[in-house]
Amino acid sequence: MTTLSTPQATFAELQVNGRQHQLALDSRTSLLDVLRENLHLTGTKKGCDHGQCGACTVLVGGRRVLSCLTLAASVREPVTTIEGLRDAKGGLHPMQQAFIDHDAFQCGYCTPGQILSAVACVHEGHADTPDSIREYMSGNLCRCAAYPNIVAAVQQAKPEMTNV
Template identity: 65%
Template sequence: MKKNKPCGNAPEGNEPEDNSRRNFLKQSSLLTAIALIPGVAVKAAEGHFDEKVAAVFEKVPVSIEINGKAHKLSVEPRTTLLDLLREQLDLTGTKKGCDYGQCGACTVHVNGKRVNSCLTLAVMTHGKKVTTIEGLANGDQLHPMQEAFIKHDGFQCGYCTPGQIMSAVACVREGHANSEAEIREYMSGNICRCGAYPNIVNAIMEVKEGGQQV
């Protein structure tokens, strides 16, 4: 379990957390395991040792631009973009709902396209631009979609809201917000268990009809 971290944007110059202790523990437990294997097996394994250690412990360097800021990071291949954002960069605005691509709470934009960050391997966003809910506002000035969600009460508990808003912005940009029916269809990847759907649709309709730059 990772420790809880305060919410909010990543501070300037934020670096990935120091994982040296975790890696030490993992490496030492592997070495312990190998020490317990009979000599013959160890000899047979020795030839592949380097490769195996590399396979288990290799972290991959990645460069990702997140909310306009370049990050040089080092990630395990199995780290999802969602976990990278939340656990390493403290960008906890992006929510972990189902973690299996079924609820849309983790929706972010990668190179301008909305995707489920829970099913995106961070290593596969190398060289790409990621926008999260934290990157939507212009300083203190909220994005029109954020304003509309507040005005139309497009949420109750608010947990799905960052994903809803990221998806809503993409929905308008894609040109799929031309009617209530179209909005409902193209927002179907974002589940709201409070049932704020009518207000969410109203918020998106208003932004679309307002014709502002989204």
């Protein structure tokens, strides 16, 4: 007879989109699964679940991370998902508006991760040229091939993001 042990719950405190959450989790739970399953923030997408497509990109402490590869219990800084991205007045963030303006999405599945990665690309100082944008956005895949429109959106949003 084989006996399987159940993992002990780990208590985690996460700040997500400005709200505090106290959770009892299996220590192996990814940030992606906590966002989608526990907090019901389904804007963050599960693509490959191996960190290769970028669909699950969120910001942790302002830096982009692949939430499918990040253990939720290890997160100590504020998390921003697509649901929490907004401008100072609570409207669309300039990057969200730029994606709309440039039709930088087709099916939309990768769009939340693309937008959050694009915000980080600008904040990291990598949005100076189209080549630089393409390089630093290369971890986010778009099966619809909206890449030229994504680059145009990043270029449009960059000067507007100084006020956000």
